[in-house]
Amino acid sequence: MFIAAAAVAALALAADLPTGQVVPDVVCAADSTQSYALYLPRDYNADRAWPVIFAFDPGGRGRIPVERYQAAAARYGFIVAGSNNSRNGSAENARAVVAMTGDVLSRFRADEHRLYLAGMSGGSRVALGVALGSPKDHVAGVIASSAGYPDGKLRKTLAFPIFATAGAEDFNHLEMRQLDRALTSPHRLAVFEGGHVWLSSELAIDAVEWMELQAMKSGLKPRDDREIDQIFAKRQAAVDAAKVDKDTFLALQAIADDFDRLKDVRAIAVRAAELGRDKNVRAALKRDRDEDDREESMLDDIRMAEARLEAADRGDALMELRRRWKDLSDTAHAPDDSAARRRARRVLAGLSGGVTTTDPDYLKIINQYRLARSGRP
Numbered sequence: 001m002f003i004a005a006a007a008v009a010a011l012a013l014a015a016d017l018p019t020g021q022v023v024p025d026v027v028c029a030a031d032s033t034q035s036y037a038l039y040l041p042r043d044y045n046a047d048r049a050w051p052v053i054f055a056f057d058p059g060g061r062g063r064i065p066v067e068r069y070q071a072a073a074a075r076y077g078f079i080v081a082g083s084n085n086s087r088n089g090s091a092e093n094a095r096a097v098v099a100m101t102g103d104v105l106s107r108f109r110a111d112e113h114r115l116y117l118a119g120m121s122g123g124s125r126v127a128l129g130v131a132l133g134s135p136k137d138h139v140a141g142v143i144a145s146s147a148g149y150p151d152g153k154l155r156k157t158l159a160f161p162i163f164a165t166a167g168a169e170d171f172n173h174l175e176m177r178q179l180d181r182a183l184t185s186p187h188r189l190a191v192f193e194g195g196h197v198w199l200s201s202e203l204a205i206d207a208v209e210w211m212e213l214q215a216m217k218s219g220l221k222p223r224d225d226r227e228i229d230q231i232f233a234k235r236q237a238a239v240d241a242a243k244v245d246k247d248t249f250l251a252l253q254a255i256a257d258d259f260d261r262l263k264d265v266r267a268i269a270v271r272a273a274e275l276g277r278d279k280n281v282r283a284a285l286k287r288d289r290d291e292d293d294r295e296e297s298m299l300d301d302i303r304m305a306e307a308r309l310e311a312a313d314r315g316d317a318l319m320e321l322r323r324r325w326k327d328l329s330d331t332a333h334a335p336d337d338s339a340a341r342r343r344a345r346r347v348l349a350g351l352s353g354g355v356t357t358t359d360p361d362y363l364k365i366i367n368q369y370r371l372a373r374s375g376r377p
Contacts, residue, residue: 017038017040017107018040019040019041019042019043019044020040020041020042020074021039022037022038022039022063022066022067022070023037023038023039023040024037024062024063025037025084026038026081026103028099028100028102028103029103029106029107030099030102030103030106031095031099033085034083034084034085034095034096034099034100034103035062035084035085036062036081036082036083036084036085036100036103036104037062037063037065037066037081037082037084038066038079038080038081038082038104039066039069039070039073039074039079039080039081040079040108041073041074041077041078041079042074043077044079044108045109046108046109047109048109049109049110049111049112049114050077050078050079050108050109050110050111051076051077051078051079051110051111051114051115051116051140051215052078052079052080052081052104052105052108052110052111052114052115052116053069053073053078053079053080053081053116053117053118053143053208054081054082054083054097054100054101054104054115054116054117054118054127055069055080055081055082055083055117055118055119055123055127056082056083056086056093056096056097056117056118056119056120056122056123056124056126056127057082057083057086057087057119057120057123057198058087058088058119058120058121058122058123059087059088060083060084060085060086060087060090061082061084062081062082062083062084063082063084064082064198065080065082065118065119065120065123065198066080066081066082067201068198068199068200068201068204069118069201069204069208070201071201071204071205072201072204072205072207072208072209073208075205075208076208076209076212078116078208079104079108079110081100081101081104083096083097083100085099085100086100086123086126087122087123088121088122088123089122093126097126097130101115113140113220114140114215114220114221115138115139115140116139116140116141116142116143116211117130117131117139117141117142117143118142118143118144118145118207119143119144119145119147120145120146120147120197120198120199121145121146121147121172121196122147123147124144124145124146124147124148125147125148125149125150126150127142127143127144128142128144128148128149128150128162129149129150131158131160132149132150132158136159137159139159139160140160140161140211140214140215140220141160141161141162141163141211141214141215142160142161142162142163143162143163143164143165143199143204143207143211144162144163144164144165144176144179145164145165145166145198145199146165146166146167146170146172146176146196146197146198147172147175147176148164148172148175148176148178148179149179154178154179154182155182155183156182156183156184156185157183157184157185158183158185158187159185161185161186161187161210161211161214162179162183162186162187162188163187163188163190163207163210163211164176164179164180164187164188164189164190165189165190165191165192165199165203165207166189166190166191166192167191167192167193167194167195167196167197168191168192168193168194168342169194169195169342169345169346169349170194170195170196170197170346170349171195171196171346171347171349171350171353172196172350173191173346174292174295174296174299174346176189176191177189177292178292186214188210188254188258190203190206190207195345195349196349209231209234210258212227212231213228213231213258213259213262216228216262217260217261217262223262228259228262228263232255232259232263235251235254235255235258235259236255238251239251239252239255244284245275245278245280245281245284246280246281246284246285248275249272249275249276249278249281252268252269252271252272252275253272253276255268256268256269256272287339291339291343294343295343295346295347298324298343298347299347299350301324302321302324302347302351305317305320305321305324306321306357306362309357309359309362318361318362318365321362321365322365325348325351325365325366325368325369326369327344328344328347328348328351328369329344329348329369331343331344332344332345332348332371345371348369348370348371349371351366351370352366352370352371355370
C-alpha cells in the first residue's frame, strides 16, 4: 500500500525541517488534512539513503511512538514518522498511511529497501495489515506492540521479520504469545513488566538492534562487525544477568538464532541445547504453555456463558458469569504477585475493555467487577 505511494512521489520536497529533535506536526504536502510527528537524525543529509520507521498509535498520537523510537533512531540512523490521523476503528487509516509515507518518501532520502512499520494495539494491526498487503520484500520488518494480525489468523511464515512486544499484564499477551509460537520465519517476542502500552525507549532500542541484525543477515545492510560485536556483548550481558534457568535457555537460544551467520555461536547453541534438555527448564516451559491454555480456556468459558444469555437457562448463565467475574476480581486483587494474578488481570482487562453486551443484568455484573480505566484492579 505505502510502496505505491512512494512510486508516484517523483519530485523531492525541500527537507527544511530541524534535525535531532521531535517535530510534532508535519503537514503532508499532498493532503493538508493529514499530518505526522517526525524525527530526523542529527546528522541527516541527502547524501545517503536512510532507513525509515513508519509508526501508528491507536489514538492518532504520532508523537508518542516517535519519542519512544527516538533514542534508537539517533543511535542507528533512522528516520521515524508517526501518523497523527491513523487511529482505532477509523475508515481513514488507509488514507493516513498513504499520505504520511508518500510525504516522507518525497521529502527525504529514504532507503526504500529498509522501510519498517511499527504500531501499538490497533496501530499494530494497521502496521501488520500494510505489511501483509505489500509485495514481497517491500517491507523490511514490523515491530508489533500489544496486538497482532488484523484478521486474527495465525501465520507460520511471513515475508518480513517481526519483533513483537507485550506487557506481562497486557490483555493481548496471549495473542502475542500465540503469534510467536506459530511463526517459523524470523521473529522475536519480548515481554516486559506492564500492561497494554507502547514499548519503552530501551525496548525500542532492542527492537531496532534486532532489525539491524536481520538486515545484515539478509543483505539489506552491509555487514558492520563493530555493531555486531556491540549488540552481541549487550545480549551476552543479559544472559549473565538472568536468574532463572528457563530465561537463560531462552536468551541463549535467541542469541544462537539471531547471530547465526554473523558470529561463531556454536558454543552458545550447544549450551542452549544442554539447558533445553534440563528437566527443570522443560517443566518451566510446559508451565508457560499450560498457562496460555488455561487463559484461553477461561476466555472461552466466559464467551460460552455469555452466549447462553439468550437461551432458556439465562438465570443459570447469569449466576455463572457473576461467579466467574467475582473469582477473576478476587484473584486480580490478591496481595502477592503470581501467574494466577497476572492471568486474572489480563482476562479482566480484556473483558472490561471489550464490552459489547446491552443486557442490563449482565452489565450490572460487569460494572461491579470490571477494572478501572487504568487497566489496574
